[in-house]
Amino acid sequence: xxxxxxxxxxxxxxxxxxxxxxxxxxxxxxxxxxxxxxxxxxxxxxxxxxxxxxxxxxxxxxxxxxxxxxxxxxxxxxxxxxxxxxxxxxxxxxxxxxxxxxxxxxxxxxxxxxx
Amino acid sequence: xxxxxxxxxxxxxxxxxxxxxxxxxxxxxxxxxxxxxxxxxxxxxxxxxxxxxxxxxxxxxxxxxxxxxxxxxxxxxxxxxxxxxxxxxxxxxxxxxxxxxxxxxxxxxxx
Numbered sequence: 001x002x003x004x005x006x007x008x009x010x011x012x013x014x015x016x017x018x019x020x021x022x023x024x025x026x027x028x029x030x031x032x033x034x035x036x037x038x039x040x041x042x043x044x045x046x047x048x049x050x051x052x053x054x055x056x057x058x059x060x061x062x063x064x065x066x067x068x069x070x071x072x073x074x075x076x077x078x079x080x081x082x083x084x085x086x087x088x089x090x091x092x093x094x095x096x097x098x099x100x101x102x103x104x105x106x107x108x109x110x111x112x113x114x115x
Numbered sequence: 116x117x118x119x120x121x122x123x124x125x126x127x128x129x130x131x132x133x134x135x136x137x138x139x140x141x142x143x144x145x146x147x148x149x150x151x152x153x154x155x156x157x158x159x160x161x162x163x164x165x166x167x168x169x170x171x172x173x174x175x176x177x178x179x180x181x182x183x184x185x186x187x188x189x190x191x192x193x194x195x196x197x198x199x200x201x202x203x204x205x206x207x208x209x210x211x212x213x214x215x216x217x218x219x220x221x222x223x224x225x226x
Contacts, residue, residue, distance in 0.1 A: 033214075035216075040124070040218050040219075041218060042119075042121075042206055042216035042217050042218045042219050043206065043216040044216075045213060045214070048213070058213070090160065092160075103150075103162045103165065104162075104214060106152075106159060106160035106161070107159070108157070108159050109159075
């Protein structure tokens, strides 16, 4: 079974703090993704990576950065957390194809609250 | 940019009955894939069913089937013999270069 794990299920941080969200997958997938999920908006792509040290901006990259130093690990960084970044964050991974057509496997999510 | 619309924020179905969730999308591409993902209350998103746009035959996966109307850009999900475990958020997704999700439909199953 594919397994995608995220470092925390729930996280509470204060405005201005630096926040790290970690994601690890065990299927040797090339692609990894970070989404945020908000009611009524579905999932919106923040960043994705198709290889180690490679990253591409998604639809809403502002206020976020990412790091992929190892194939199995993809980190999302909030440099200075703000209240509008309170959300559910989902990590996903997939095999690389010419288009993003492979099934994505999701982690359990991290519910981040910024006070 | 591609958009995916799920017009039903919430739906309910009686156990053992059939329910259809709607999804429409907008694209100028001819080659793409469509997905339905399920997110139970535990929050782990899982794939329900997937459809390749070049295939005319509708995808089926046990009690789950789709009605894919390419010209109308419509991709609905039918759940037959609904079970309590089907209660979840359902997301329709389109992929050309990247995956674009709809806003989701919350399905409630009444015993």
